[in-house]
Amino acid sequence: QLQLQESGPGLVKPSETLSLTCTVSGGSISSSSYYWGWIRQPPGKGLEWIGSIYYSGSTYYNPSLKSRVTISVDTSKNQFSLKLSSVTAADTAVYYCARLEWLRGHFENWGQGTLVTVSS
């Protein structure tokens, strides 16, 4: 059974870079039918797509975050990662990683999510 697990610091200072990693188990990140994505949810608010990556390294980013976001993949470790630079309090959120079924645009599997707080 596919599982995704987010990991990384729960507290980041303003203006610094938020870094998270998603470890995939029970399946290969190199599967041809899937992209891998990051989604976030500020406290009490809705879901926001951040970006998605293919195992080859091809990426798509939310235009509203594109200037600050980098998503990368490490197929040898079955992981993909998120970096969000110049963070502010507005970036405080639960960050989810998910597997995206490409043809249908469907986020099929989700990690449990990790809360990242931006505060000095």
Add this chain to the structure above:
Amino acid sequence: NFMLTQPHSVSESPGKTVTISCTGSSGSIASNYVQWYQQRPGSAPTTVIYEDNQRPSGVPDRFSGSIDSSSNSASLTISGLKTEDEADYYCQSYDSSNHWVFGGGTQLTVL
């Protein structure tokens, strides 16, 4: 930018039927598949409908999805409401630039 608009909240009584709408801002919502996710407090979203009207295994047939091209909207209908259906529901689709989009979410209250 492509956007999906949902009502902020809906409420209905147990045993009744409720419909949650999701309206696309531009283009045809029928051009790309729409998914619906259920999210309970403190948990990750789970799929209740994918590919416009398909239910994953384990989702009861009380949940159904549809597309109305005339209003450029998708709908999630839940019949025979149960208190356990109380949750937030999000629609999701994507645009021609491979940008994935979520609706703002609808809080369903079963009272």
